[in-house]
Amino acid sequence: MSDCGCHPEAENPKQRRVLWIALALNAAMALIGGIAGWMAQSTGLLADALDMLSDASAYAIGLIAIGRSARFKANAAYGSGGVLLLLGLGVLVEVGRRAIFGSEPASGWMIGVALLSLVVNMTVLRMLSPLRSGGVHLRASWIFTRADVVANVGVVLSGVLVAVTNTRYPDLIIGTLIGLYVIREAFEILSEARQAKRKAHGSDTAGP
Numbered sequence: 001m002s003d004c005g006c007h008p009e010a011e012n013p014k015q016r017r018v019l020w021i022a023l024a025l026n027a028a029m030a031l032i033g034g035i036a037g038w039m040a041q042s043t044g045l046l047a048d049a050l051d052m053l054s055d056a057s058a059y060a061i062g063l064i065a066i067g068r069s070a071r072f073k074a075n076a077a078y079g080s081g082g083v084l085l086l087l088g089l090g091v092l093v094e095v096g097r098r099a100i101f102g103s104e105p106a107s108g109w110m111i112g113v114a115l116l117s118l119v120v121n122m123t124v125l126r127m128l129s130p131l132r133s134g135g136v137h138l139r140a141s142w143i144f145t146r147a148d149v150v151a152n153v154g155v156v157l158s159g160v161l162v163a164v165t166n167t168r169y170p171d172l173i174i175g176t177l178i179g180l181y182v183i184r185e186a187f188e189i190l191s192e193a194r195q196a197k198r199k200a201h202g203s204d205t206a207g208p
Contacts, residue, residue, distance in 0.1 A: 029117050
């Protein structure tokens, strides 16, 4: 089998370079977005920052998985999906907390930081697109980034609505939607990982 992990993958150098760049960009934006989201009292920005932090984790796992067996890659994708699921649930909890205790989201910060994140994620998505067929771990990284692009657009729109309506509800709504979308993406990754693990198990039991 071609993905047995008994020899290095031909695309290892390219995969590593792309994942290292994606890891650095997402880690930086997670830090920037988290600080900005806290200062701007925006659940949308905080959700977006957590999503990018989960991306950075996925890229780190992807780097570890390169050159490993199909079973290892499936387990790595399982780990990524599990992290994403927990973060999505955490976002919903934070939205509920801010809905109860109140918040005053700053629309300017929301729009500016979300636009910067969108540029970063579009760049990373373009870099990852040629690699998404290279293994379930890389497919998971691509799905993470695709979710981020959707989240970025949502935060920009909610920032505009906060400015226009002068209420916090668009931010709470987009935070909820991002949390739900993140959970949906997590289940998609877990489903693909389950299928990959089943195939890997079948190949192992089939023998030479």
